[in-house]
Amino acid sequence: MRAIARGVIKLLHQLYIHGKWVSGTRGLTKPVTNPANEQIVAEVAQAQAEDVEAAVNSANLGFKIWRSVSPWERSKILNRVAYLIEVPADVINGVKKFVIDKVMESGGKVCPPTIVGVGIGGTSDLCTKIAKLAASRPLGSVCDDPEGAKLEKELSEAINSLGIGAQGLGGNSTAFAVHVETAATHITMNPVAVNIMCNSARRAQARFTTNGVEYGF
Amino acid sequence: MAHYTIEMPCSEEAIRELKIGDTVTLTGWLHGIRDATQIHMFDRGRTTKFDLNGHAVIHTAPNVRKVEPREDCPAGYEIVCVGTTTSMRMERFTAPLMLREGVRFIIGKGGLGDDSRDAFNELGGVYLAIVGGTAALETTWIEQITDVDMDDLNPESLWKFKLKEFGPLLVAMDSHCQSMYDEVQVSVEQNRVKALERMGIPV
Numbered sequence: 001m002r003a004i005a006r007g008v009i010k011l012l013h014q015l016y017i018h019g020k021w022v023s024g025t026r027g028l029t030k031p032v033t034n035p036a037n038e039q040i041v042a043e044v045a046q047a048q049a050e051d052v053e054a055a056v057n058s059a060n061l062g063f064k065i066w067r068s069v070s071p072w073e074r075s076k077i078l079n080r081v082a083y084l085i086e087v088p089a090d091v092i093n094g095v096k097k098f099v100i101d102k103v104m105e106s107g108g109k110v111c112p113p114t115i116v117g118v119g120i121g122g123t124s125d126l127c128t129k130i131a132k133l134a135a136s137r138p139l140g141s142v143c144d145d146p147e148g149a150k151l152e153k154e155l156s157e158a159i160n161s162l163g164i165g166a167q168g169l170g171g172n173s174t175a176f177a178v179h180v181e182t183a184a185t186h187i188t189m190n191p192v193a194v195n196i197m198c199n200s201a202r203r204a205q206a207r208f209t210t211n212g213v214e215y216g217f
Numbered sequence: 218m219a220h221y222t223i224e225m226p227c228s229e230e231a232i233r234e235l236k237i238g239d240t241v242t243l244t245g246w247l248h249g250i251r252d253a254t255q256i257h258m259f260d261r262g263r264t265t266k267f268d269l270n271g272h273a274v275i276h277t278a279p280n281v282r283k284v285e286p287r288e289d290c291p292a293g294y295e296i297v298c299v300g301t302t303t304s305m306r307m308e309r310f311t312a313p314l315m316l317r318e319g320v321r322f323i324i325g326k327g328g329l330g331d332d333s334r335d336a337f338n339e340l341g342g343v344y345l346a347i348v349g350g351t352a353a354l355e356t357t358w359i360e361q362i363t364d365v366d367m368d369d370l371n372p373e374s375l376w377k378f379k380l381k382e383f384g385p386l387l388v389a390m391d392s393h394c395q396s397m398y399d400e401v402q403v404s405v406e407q408n409r410v411k412a413l414e415r416m417g418i419p420v
Contacts, residue, residue, distance in 0.1 A: 070331055071406060093418045104409055108398060109303045109327040111349035158412040163404050167348060168327055169389065170401045200350030 015045050018058035025050045032137060050060040075105050095120060095192050100157035102194040103159050103175070106170015115139065116159060116175045120148070122183030130181035131193035137179045138203065148180035155180075166199075176201075220385060226271030229341040232312055232321050235388050237395045238320030243322070247359070249277040249376030251302065253309040258317075265318070265366050265375055273322035274314065275300045275347075281362065292377075294362045299372060299378070300352030303327045304344070312336040328389060328398035337392050344390035346397075358383040369385040 014021040028046040033039065034082070047055075077169055078101070099118055117135025118126040134143075143149045155178040165171030176199075185191065207214045218238040223231060225245035235241065248269060257263045280297035284290050304325030311333035314320040321342045323329065326349035337343060347355065364377040391395040411420050 023395070072330065072402060075406075093416075096416055097413060097418055100409060100412060104405055107402070107405070109305050111303075111326060154416060158416060161412050161415075162408045164401065167346060167403060169346065169387070169397055170404070198350060 006215075013043070013045050015047055015051055015055070017051065017055045024048060071148070072105075072107075075101065092151070094190065096151070098192050099155055099178070099194055100158055100162070103196070104162060106196055107164055108181070110196045111168055111200070112164055112168060113166055113173045113176050113199050115197040116155070116178045117195040117197065118151070118178060118180045118190070119195070120151075120156070120180060120182045121185035122191060123185075124191050124193075126183055127185075127191035128193040128195070129185055131195035134179035134181040135195045135197040136201075136203075139201075140178055143180045143182070145180070145182045148182050152178045152180050167197070221387075222382070222384075225380075227273075227321050228271065229321070232343055233392050235343050235391055237388050237397050238384040239388040239391075239392050240387065241343075241388060242274055242382050242386070244380055244382055246272060246363075246378055247378045247383060248272060248274045249279055249299070249374075249378060250274045250307075250314075251276060251278045251373040252306060253370045253373035254367060254375050255307055255314070257370060259310055260312045263367065267364070267366055267375065267377060269314075270319035271321050272319075273324060273345075274320050275299075276304050276307060276323070276325035277376075278302065279362075279376060281372065289361055292362050292365045294365060296356060296359060296362055298352050299356045299359055301326050301347045301349060301355065303349075304329050308333055311342075312340075312404045315340040315342050324386060328396070332374070334390055334394060334399070336395050337390055338394045341392050342394060343388055344396075345384075345386035346389035347386055349362055357381075 002190030012025070015024055024045045025048045026046075029043050030046045031040045032042040032044060034041045043086075069077075095118075103116060115135050116136075117131045117133070119129070119134060121127065122130060127174060143152055159175045159178060160172050162174055163170055163172065164174040166173050191211065205216065218236075218240070220240045220242070221235065222242045222244060225243055225247065248267065258265065277299055279299040281294040282297055284293060284295045286293040289352055301324065304323070304327055308330045309332065311323060311329060314323070315336050323333070323342065324345045324346055324347055328346070329344055333344065358381055360379040360381050362376060363379045366375040366377075367372045389398065410420050
């Protein structure tokens with residue numbers, strides 16, 4: 001009898017059909033071996049014709065539901081999936097796509113033309129914070145990080161080519177600017193956050209001093 | 218594309234005349250509603266003393282100042298600033314607003330979705346887009362707060378505004394299943410593919 005590799009064995013005795021884990025109709029399982037050393041690395045459920053039939057029927061039903069979902073709703077769901085699978089292997093393309101899709105999903109609801117703030121890196125809480133700081137940075141300012149500055153220019157052009165336009169009614173004025181802020185991050189992660197400032201991005205500043213509050217410095 | 222000045226309340230015939238791209242200025246009355254107002258009306262069974270039949274509502278929670286009731290502030294509220302909030306959060310209330318209360322105009326920003334488009338078509342209503350972020354201008358179009366209902370929800374009370382000339386506003390969704398937001402959405406999806414390709418990102 002072949003040895004079962006210690007520590008890596010996976011027991012998947014159920015089949016994922018119609019949104020839940022179910023036992024195969026005959027309850028049979030099958031070992032999966034590593035061809036390099038012939039060790040058993042997993043033991044999985046063996047589907048029968050009836051199980052396959054059920055999975056195909058479910059997929060068919062899902063297709064019918066999915067095709068009647070509006071493009072806007074679909075983009076919402078896909079964006080959510082995108083957020084979950086943003087991994088380092090997708091590198092910078094994953095970041096760009098995520099930002100474009102968030103802006104697209106937001107459409108006219110965020111009162112374009114906007115300032116799109118993008119946070120890249122940090123822990124998840126820091127990432128959302130720097131996205132907010134990016135969105136509130138003065139227009140005309142540029143990211144200190146040269147890679148971030150490059151991204152600002154590229155994303156700004158891409159976003160303004162989408163045709164969302166002022167108030168989401170079409171046209172080429174979707175974002176006044178894209179501002180990027182970056183932070184150091186652990187190499188297993190790739191947190192990206194988008195925070196959008198609406199067109200009435202009024203700015204006011206004050207400084208607390210020993211002589212009182214100074215406004216508009 | 219035509220401009221209309223419409224006195225509130227308004228008939229279904231007048232609504233059916235309106236097409237996307239037209240502009241409208243409202244006179245007479247306007248009612249302010251927001252998330253909480255409609256949650257209480259349609260999820261918690263509350264009713265309003267106002268007759269909204271043929272009337273217009275705007276997605277807002279105005280800034281007001283409580284004052285002693287006087288001639289120009291009969292409800293005891295002085296207007297500070299009336300702005301408009303994003304409509305999409307309140308998408309599910311369009312049909313009940315029209316069915317139960319007879320509302321014909323919804324004023325907001327950012328647009329509404331498929332259910333509203335269908336309700337406008339079946340029941341005779343339109344969505345008027347205001348420019349978000351221009352509350353200061355919007356405030357000058359309003360004469361006074363004449364009355365208020367469900368004021369325990371303040372600032373999300375049901376407000377009754379007396380208008381000067383409220384507009385021009387853009388007909389962005391009409392009663393003929395046309396929506397400017399749908400048109401934009403279709404081209405945006407095509408443009409997205411091109412934008413990603415230009416950046417060398419596989420779609």
